[in-house]
Amino acid sequence: MDMKKLILSIASGFLFLFAQAQIEKGNLLIKNGTVLTITKGNLDQTDVLVKDGKIIQIGKNIQAPVGSKVIDATGQFVMPGIIDAHSHIALDAINEGTNPITPEVNEADVINPLQIGIYRALGGGITTVHAMHGSANAIGGQCETLKLRYGTFDPDVLKMDGAPRTIKFALGENPTRSHGEGAGIVPRTRMGVEFVIRQAFTEAKEYSDAWAKYNKNKLVKGFRGAPPAYSYRHEVLSDILNDKIIVHCHSYRADEIYMMLKVAKDFGIKRLVFQHVNEGFKVAPELAAQGAMASVFSDWWAYKFEVYYSTAYNAAILSKNGVVTSINSDDAEMMRHLYHEAAKTQKYGGLSDQEALELITINPAKQLGIETRVGSIEVGKEADITIFKNHPLSIYGVPMLTIVDGIVRFDREKDADDMRLWVDPKQAIETSVFRDKLNDADHCMEGAEFILDSEIFKANNK
C-alpha cells in the first residue's frame, strides 16, 4: 500500500467516525425489582440484564457478568423509559411560520443537546421524545425522534437512528390565526385549512407523476425531454403520500379531525396520528375504523375556544373505543410527570394500571413507529428503563434512575443542589424565569409570535 492510499484510508476512517455519531451503550444488571414489562405482565423480584445497550435477559437470580454495574432495585418499580409523543425540547427553533405549507424544513437541523430541559425530562423518567415542529402552519416541518442521551455535545447523538420520519400538520385556530389573521392569506377558516392541504397533496401527486413519467421515458431510446424542476417540498409531500412519513396532526375539534380523516382516505395516507385531539372522543368510532391514533393531554382545557368543550375522560373514551392512545405533554414541565398524567385516566374513566401505563410507553412507541425497539421491557429491546420509588401511577411515585441504552443518564441520589457549571462574574442580576401562566398553554406557537404582532393581525383584531 503506497503512502497516498494509506493517508486516504486513514482520512476516510476519520470521516466515517465523524459521520457516524458515537452512541454510548452500557452494560448493567438491575436486581430484584418489580418489573412492569408492559407487554408481558408484571414480574416480582426480577432481574434485568443489559449488554451493549440492549436487554438480553429477564429472570430471577441472574448472575452479574464480571465487571458489570449492578443496580439494586429491591422494593422499587422497573418500567420501560417513558415516551413523550409531543415535545418541543432540545430544539432551537419551533415554527417556520412564514407559509402555511413548510414540509421542507426539518427539526433535525436545529437540535440543541445542551438544553437543561433534556436533563429535567430524564428526572421525570422520560427516555424518548418526539421533538416536533410547531403548529403555525397547516403542513409544518419534519420532526425528529430523540433519545435523551444528555451529556453529549453532538446534536446527532440525540437522534434515534432509524426511527421513522414524521411530520407536523396543524388544523384549526393556530394556522388560521397565523396566516389568515396574521398575514391575510388562506387559510383563515377551517375550510381554508382543508383546501391548502388538499392543494399541496394534489400538486405533490402531479409532481411525482411527472417524475415517474420522465424516469420511464428517459430509458426510451431517442428521448429528448428535460426532467421536471426539482422541488424538495414536493419530494417530502410525495413521501407522505407514499406512507414513508408518519403524519402527526395537531387538532382539537371533532369537525377538523373528521375532515383530516377524509383527506387522508382520499389520498391513501395510512399512517396518521392526531395530536392533542381534545375532541377526539366525539369521533372515536371514526378514528378507530380508519386506524388513526391519538396522542392527548390528560386534562388541559379552556385555554382557548377550540378546547372549551373538552373532557378529561378523552383518553378513556378513545381507548375504550379501540383507538391507540397516548398521553403527551407538549410542555417542558408536564413532561416531567407523564406517569401522573397517565394516572388521571384512572380517575377519569377507570383505566387499569396496565392500560394507563401503556399510554406513556408502548402506545406512543407505536405512534412513532418505534415499538419494536422501545416501549416495553423485553429481551432484544433497547435498554431504556426508568426505576421508580413507589408505583409510577401513585402520586408518591418518584423516578430515581433513568437509563438510556444501558447508560444511567439520571440518578436522583447523585443530583446536586446547585447545578451551576461556572459562575459568570459579570452577571449583574441573577435573573429568574417564571412562566406566564395565562399564556403558556400554547407552546406550539413558540417562534410564531411575530405573526401575532403583525399589523394585519392587529387590524383583524380591532
Next chain:
Amino acid sequence: MKKGFQTIMGLATAIICIIVLHVEAQSPKGKYRNVVLTNATIETVTKGTISNGTVLIIDGKIAGVGATVSIPAGTEVIDCKGLNIYPGMIDAGTNLGLNEISAVARTTDFNEIGEVIPQMRALTAVNPNASAIPVTRVSGVTTVLSIPTGGMLSGTAALINLHGYTPDQMYAGFEGIVLTFPNTGRRGFFDRRTDDEIKKSSDKALNSLNDVWEKATQYHKLDSATKGKAGYYPEMQALVPVIRGEQTLLVEVNASKDIQAALKWLKEKKVKKTILTGVSEGWRVADEIAKSAIPVITGGVLELPSRDYDRYDKAYANPGLLKKAGIKVAIKSESGNNNYRNLPYHAGFAVAYGMNKEDALKAITIIPAELFGVSDKLGSIEVGKSATLFICNGDPFETKTQVSHVFIEGWEVPMVSRQTELYDEFLKREPGVSKTKK
C-alpha cells in the same frame, strides 16, 4: 266501574312515568338536607383521624363528629363504609369565575385596565355559572380565592364557595387586596428584555408603589381627621383598610431578591396583615421569611425550577423546605388554567418531594382557612363548622381516588360537570360509524 278504575290507574301510571322521565331529563340540582354520614374514616385535620366514625349534618352545619354521635330519628343516612371524609379543599390562588377561556378576551374578567385599581372587586364579576366551577368542585375543591391580576395593585380578591347562584351566596367571608410586588423575574420565553431593562422597570415600579403608599397613608390620616369625609378617591379608599391593619394585603412575589425586597418593604411600611403568595424561590430565603413571621401561600407546585442551574425538583420541594424553615405554608395550584381540580396533586407532589403528608393536607384546608380568618367555618371537620366536606374512597392526594359526594355549606352538590356529561354521552356514541346500524 272496574274498567274505569283500570283506565285511571293506567293514566296515573303513565303520568308518573312522564313525571319521572321529566325529572330524569332535568339537570340535577344541589340538595340541602339533614343527613348523617356513618361508618367513615374521618380526617378531621385538626383533631386527628376517627375510624368508623359519624358526621352529622344539620341545617348546613356539622352538628356531630365522632365514634358515637346521637342522631335525630328519621335523619337520612349515607353509609360511608370503606370511605373517607375530608374537609373541602381550599385553593388559595385561582381566577375561577373570572376566566372562562383565557385566550378569548371577551370571556375574561380578571384583568381590568390600570396599575393601581385596588377598588376593582373580584366578587362583582365572579360568574356563578362558570363551566369550570362544577369541574372543580366534583373533585373536592369546595372553596377558592378568586384573584384579579394584571397591574401592580390589581384589585380585591374574594374567597368563594363553589356553590350558589349569586356571588353573595358564594361569598365565603374573606376579601384581600392584591399587590404584585415589583419583580425582576422574566415572564417566559417571549420576555426578551435585557437584565438592565428588567432592573430599571422594577425600580420604577417600586418608586411608583412607594408614591401610592404615601398617598394612601395621607388619605388615611385625612379620612381619620375628617371622620370619613375625605372625599371620593376610590383607589385610596380601597387601600385604607390595609393601611389601618384591618384588611389583608396579598403580596405576589417569586424571585428570591424580590422576596427580600418585599419583606423589607413590608417592614418599612409596617403593613400589619399580609400574606406572601407565589414564593417560587422561597426556599432560597426561607430563613428570612420565617423571621418575618409572614405566612405564605405557595404554588403551583407542579412547576419548573426558575433557574437553569437549580436542582430539577426545587419547585416540587419548595413547600416542604418552607415548612421546615418554620413558615406557615398554604399550597395553591397553578392559577389561570381552570384546572384547580388538580390542587390535591400539587399537595401530593410536595409530599413526594419531602413535605410531611399531614402538613400538606393542612396546607390546602385549615391553613388557608386560618389565613383568611374563616377557620371558624372552614378547613376541618369539627362541630359547629360549615358542612363543607367531601367523601372519597381513599387518600385524596392519590390520582386514582374517586370523590363520591361533595357538600358545600350543607348543600350536597350534583356530581356532574360538563366533562362528566360528555363522557356519558360519548363513551358509547350512538349512532356509531354507521347512522343506521348499531
